[in-house]
Amino acid sequence: MKIGVLKESYPGERRVALVPVNVAQLEKAGFEVWIEEGAGDAAGYSDEDYTNAAARVAPRETLPDFQLLLQVRSLGANPEYGEADLEMLSPGGYVIGTCDPLGNPAAIEQLARRGLNQFSLELIPRITRAQSMDVLSSMATIAGYRAVLLAASELPRIFPLLMTASGTLAAARVFVIGAGVAGLQAIATARRLGAIVQAYDLRPAVREQVESLGAKFVELELEAGESEDKGGYAKQMGEEFYRLQRELMADVVAESDVVITTAAIPGRPAPLLVTADAVGRMGQGGVIVDLAAERGGNCELSEADQRVVSQGVVILGPTNLPAEIPYHASQMFSTNVTRFLLHIATDGVIQLDREDEIISETLVAHGGEIPQARIRELLNLGPPAGTPGGQDDTNSPGDPPAPAEDGGQTPPAEESTEDPAGQVDPNYELGAGLNLVYDSGDKETEDGPQPGGGGEEEDSELSWRESSEESAGDEDPDDPPQQEDEVERDSKE
Numbered sequence: 001m002k003i004g005v006l007k008e009s010y011p012g013e014r015r016v017a018l019v020p021v022n023v024a025q026l027e028k029a030g031f032e033v034w035i036e037e038g039a040g041d042a043a044g045y046s047d048e049d050y051t052n053a054a055a056r057v058a059p060r061e062t063l064p065d066f067q068l069l070l071q072v073r074s075l076g077a078n079p080e081y082g083e084a085d086l087e088m089l090s091p092g093g094y095v096i097g098t099c100d101p102l103g104n105p106a107a108i109e110q111l112a113r114r115g116l117n118q119f120s121l122e123l124i125p126r127i128t129r130a131q132s133m134d135v136l137s138s139m140a141t142i143a144g145y146r147a148v149l150l151a152a153s154e155l156p157r158i159f160p161l162l163m164t165a166s167g168t169l170a171a172a173r174v175f176v177i178g179a180g181v182a183g184l185q186a187i188a189t190a191r192r193l194g195a196i197v198q199a200y201d202l203r204p205a206v207r208e209q210v211e212s213l214g215a216k217f218v219e220l221e222l223e224a225g226e227s228e229d230k231g232g233y234a235k236q237m238g239e240e241f242y243r244l245q246r247e248l249m250a251d252v253v254a255e256s257d258v259v260i261t262t263a264a265i266p267g268r269p270a271p272l273l274v275t276a277d278a279v280g281r282m283g284q285g286g287v288i289v290d291l292a293a294e295r296g297g298n299c300e301l302s303e304a305d306q307r308v309v310s311q312g313v314v315i316l317g318p319t320n321l322p323a324e325i326p327y328h329a330s331q332m333f334s335t336n337v338t339r340f341l342l343h344i345a346t347d348g349v350i351q352l353d354r355e356d357e358i359i360s361e362t363l364v365a366h367g368g369e370i371p372q373a374r375i376r377e378l379l380n381l382g383p384p385a386g387t388p389g390g391q392d393d394t395n396s397p398g399d400p401p402a403p404a405e406d407g408g409q410t411p412p413a414e415e416s417t418e419d420p421a422g423q424v425d426p427n428y429e430l431g432a433g434l435n436l437v438y439d440s441g442d443k444e445t446e447d448g449p450q451p452g453g454g455g456e457e458e459d460s461e462l463s464w465r466e467s468s469e470e471s472a473g474d475e476d477p478d479d480p481p482q483q484e485d486e487v488e489r490d491s492k493e
């Protein structure tokens, strides 16, 4: 089977779907790997690296037709430019990549109509045997790390506490909202830089993980009740809950130098957790990095891929942070996609075992059909042909959609995140690598005292308080006047 890897065409995308080290594995497994000239350049992988790994590298015009295309962003996640890449596939070919099937189901329909087959890597089930294929966790890890670096370079203060001959510099105070994969990595990174870190998540199970990284879990007088679904994701809460949460968190936001928001509900818009009022209370020089900006944002003032400045606070809403660390993001993505491909193929040919959860959960277009009920619902299609209630040939993807009863807002089925036994996977290593950061970083640093490190909760509280007091007293009367709201194009663009 011929596999093609093209230069990613989404604006600003610097990742590549396959890195040289994985080419050899795929060749050994019976695939023939073709790489478009320059496909890995932006990520730091040269044509020579690919050639040395036994890939065939050629300019786009001379590439053959492929039976399989590996992409970071396929059509659904690259609606403007993704179509041209599909021309490189033979009829009935496969695409493996991220494709935003719940956000852009129309692209899945478009692909199905062309008779192509798509695997969506966002839908890899979170079960132990699929852990090495979990693209979402890989990219969230990179995004959480990068978010802290962005904040650190915007902040007019340093992160660590420094006691110098020129006086003591207070540590930065970082508040992380949402402690899933990205949030935990943000906590670990901010701690490693020496900041005093607090975090909140409405899933109580997260407290221990937050504390093990040397951060303080913020107590809110909020009754979250059943806030976690069977897959370990947060549930959508009522508007009254969010109102109260915003109110209770506003004080913590106000006393923070940096706020990193990562709160998300799968298949839903991001909850609004930081209001414009709360931003105003942060004061001059504060920084907010809103990792939920693509889904509407956790902060009222964030705008996707914009740098907003409001009352002296900088609010960033980056939507593609993994592309800013393309070498390692590509390495992780490539490992995930290779493991996935080796799982679904034998002797270089894809074998569709539809009983396999990994295949059934990720196959979103096949043989002109859209097999998954949740995507069909979003498209207002009936059950697939040949299934109970299915109308054999009257509900093909090309049919005009019936009126939506719920405005197409039906959330994805919760069971998609369960393992076959219907249990949250206890062996899943959430935030793998975080312990390493904690053990080898914070505890052994020589940068002076590390407030909150090593599970010393009392120290952590004390340092936070002291630091707040110091900062309350160190307001500079020469601070520039408060600025009017302004929106600038992100300098990256």
Ligand code: NAD
Residues within 6 Å of the ligand: 125, 126, 127, 128, 136, 137, 140, 177, 178, 179, 180, 181, 182, 183, 200, 201, 202, 203, 231, 232, 233, 234, 245, 262, 263, 264, 265, 266, 271, 273, 424, 425, 428, 430
């Ligand atoms: P995500 O990106 O969907 O959400 C990020 C975080 O936001 C979550 O921790 C969520 O609880 C939090 N959040 C949502 N609403 C919030 C609110 N109002 N206030 C504060 N926080 C809020 O999630 P993710 O990072 O991809 O993963 C979340 C969880 O999924 C993990 O912590 C884990 O339990 C589970 N998970 C399970 C597996 C597995 O079992 N195989 C793999 C990866 C993740």
